Amino acid sequence: MPVLGLGGISAPSLLCIRRDTCGLVAEEAVEVTVRVGRATLDSLAYLGGLARLGGRAAYFTFVAPWQGRRLRLDRAAHQAMVVGLQALPILSLITFFIGVILALQSAYELRKFGALHYVSGAVAISMTRELGPLMTAIVVIGRSGSAFAAEIGTMKVTEELDALETMALNPVQFLVTPKFLAMVVMLPCLTTWADLMGILGGALFGVAKAGFTFTSYLRSSLDALYLRDISTGLIKSLMFGMTITAVGCHEGFSTGAGAEEVGRSTTAAVVMSIFLVIAVDLIFTALFYFTGAH
Amino acid sequence: MPSMTDEAQQNEAIVSVRDLRLRFGEREILHGISFDVRRYETLVILGGSGSGKSTLLRALVSLEKPSAGEIWVKGKNIAQVSGAEMDEIRKKLGMSFQGGALFGSLTVGENVALPLREHTKLEDLTIQIIVRLKLEQVGLAGFEDYMPSQLSGGMKKRAAVARAMAMDPEMLFFDEPSAGLDPIIAAGIDNLILKLKKAFRISIVVVTHELASAFLIADRVLLLDKGDIVALGTREELRENTHPRVRQFLNRIAEPEVFEELDYLQMLTEKHRPRRR
Numbered sequence: 001m002p003v004l005g006l007g008g009i010s011a012p013s014l015l016c017i018r019r020d021t022c023g024l025v026a027e028e029a030v031e032v033t034v035r036v037g038r039a040t041l042d043s044l045a046y047l048g049g050l051a052r053l054g055g056r057a058a059y060f061t062f063v064a065p066w067q068g069r070r071l072r073l074d075r076a077a078h079q080a081m082v083v084g085l086q087a088l089p090i091l092s093l094i095t096f097f098i099g100v101i102l103a104l105q106s107a108y109e110l111r112k113f114g115a116l117h118y119v120s121g122a123v124a125i126s127m128t129r130e131l132g133p134l135m136t137a138i139v140v141i142g143r144s145g146s147a148f149a150a151e152i153g154t155m156k157v158t159e160e161l162d163a164l165e166t167m168a169l170n171p172v173q174f175l176v177t178p179k180f181l182a183m184v185v186m187l188p189c190l191t192t193w194a195d196l197m198g199i200l201g202g203a204l205f206g207v208a209k210a211g212f213t214f215t216s217y218l219r220s221s222l223d224a225l226y227l228r229d230i231s232t233g234l235i236k237s238l239m240f241g242m243t244i245t246a247v248g249c250h251e252g253f254s255t256g257a258g259a260e261e262v263g264r265s266t267t268a269a270v271v272m273s274i275f276l277v278i279a280v281d282l283i284f285t286a287l288f289y290f291t292g293a294h
Numbered sequence: 295m296p297s298m299t300d301e302a303q304q305n306e307a308i309v310s311v312r313d314l315r316l317r318f319g320e321r322e323i324l325h326g327i328s329f330d331v332r333r334y335e336t337l338v339i340l341g342g343s344g345s346g347k348s349t350l351l352r353a354l355v356s357l358e359k360p361s362a363g364e365i366w367v368k369g370k371n372i373a374q375v376s377g378a379e380m381d382e383i384r385k386k387l388g389m390s391f392q393g394g395a396l397f398g399s400l401t402v403g404e405n406v407a408l409p410l411r412e413h414t415k416l417e418d419l420t421i422q423i424i425v426r427l428k429l430e431q432v433g434l435a436g437f438e439d440y441m442p443s444q445l446s447g448g449m450k451k452r453a454a455v456a457r458a459m460a461m462d463p464e465m466l467f468f469d470e471p472s473a474g475l476d477p478i479i480a481a482g483i484d485n486l487i488l489k490l491k492k493a494f495r496i497s498i499v500v501v502t503h504e505l506a507s508a509f510l511i512a513d514r515v516l517l518l519d520k521g522d523i524v525a526l527g528t529r530e531e532l533r534e535n536t537h538p539r540v541r542q543f544l545n546r547i548a549e550p551e552v553f554e555e556l557d558y559l560q561m562l563t564e565k566h567r568p569r570r571r
Contacts, residue, residue: 070412154398163395166355166388167409167457168381 099201121224152252
């Protein structure tokens, strides 16, 4: 953004006739405005870059195969194994713990009203609507979002991306599309599993402290759930999957020269993915609330 | 097509560069250069660090977009062609990168097979035979199942050449083929280039700063200095050239040292360096 100015007169002197008294304040005000403006433009450009990359990946995944272009299912399957199957142990453990924690936290309040049997519903609804998709996204960001950035970033540094181009292979189609497809399929699957593990975690408390049997706890959980609790969570997880892929790959592609840049883009991918996943979560939760899908 | 000189028509230019300019931001790297690469010749682009030779090579394979000028490859101006047209041209070009740029997640064989798998409908068995042949041509027979990380620097470059040759290209581009290699291995790569030149009717463009290598493999040498061509001709013509920069380069006379950042950038990219102080 150009620095404000008119015909050679700088902005501070326009804002301030007696420069000696308020010049400094005005200068700082201008500098802050310029910085805010620049940051806003940068952020919008970043989001634009993500949208463009996500859009191209979606095109190569869903549209291009119908136009005769190959969809690399073998590579997508390999990615799905890495993104999905290999994440199961750590995801199960984390979401099981989250389930126990949720049960403990809600029991703390419910106990006061003698309503301890509502623990099952509280855990089930919190997991399916919110914490299942979110915790899955966080685990996947840590395992895969960062790996995408590191993989593509390293390929950029070692000229492998250039090599792809000189072989007439599109880097987005070749590298991003299999990841995109794997994430779009695996995130809802992982989320479903995470929901289940969370409910099992709640069952541990329910059976031990709230007078449930294992089957009565599960039945009570299912009774409390509506299909839309699960479906809104799964829609969110789908959006999280797209966001994580776009951020991880975008950071990889925008890696500069040198090995330390790969580290920078990996860190940036994790931080930005967490932020954007939470932002997307907020947008969709609000959307579901206001459109009555809650 | 731009109007070509009689000589160029006689020798049939496979690549014609006309008034090529390329800038990164404020700084112009290539200042309007013109030359031809003739069919079946080996052209060596020689130049010091920062002379713009790698940028020129990247522009020839459309990895950099020119700011102005034309690059005609096989009758098409690649500065203006669509992505799909460029892809068609690229299938006829092979490029060997400085560090090899082999895909680390694929074996050497899979690396060489990749363009064949992606662009042809050949049977897997046929592809395997072609891969073995290409690896034999570069002296890496039997290394199909090795990962790139298990290869030495020289072997990586050979494997990269095999991959570049996979689609039987009409043109091969080499970026600093002997960089980072000891003299013996580097001489081996030079011999490989000579062997390819003899065995296949193919145009080769090599970017290097190694004088010995350039004089061994080149049919013609192009000396690039600060984004301009200072000499273009056969090895003999270059040896007899009296241009001070050519003499300086061939006789390896050092530049005066520069410690100021701006002076350094100007020294690299500008013809006449204004003295600031």
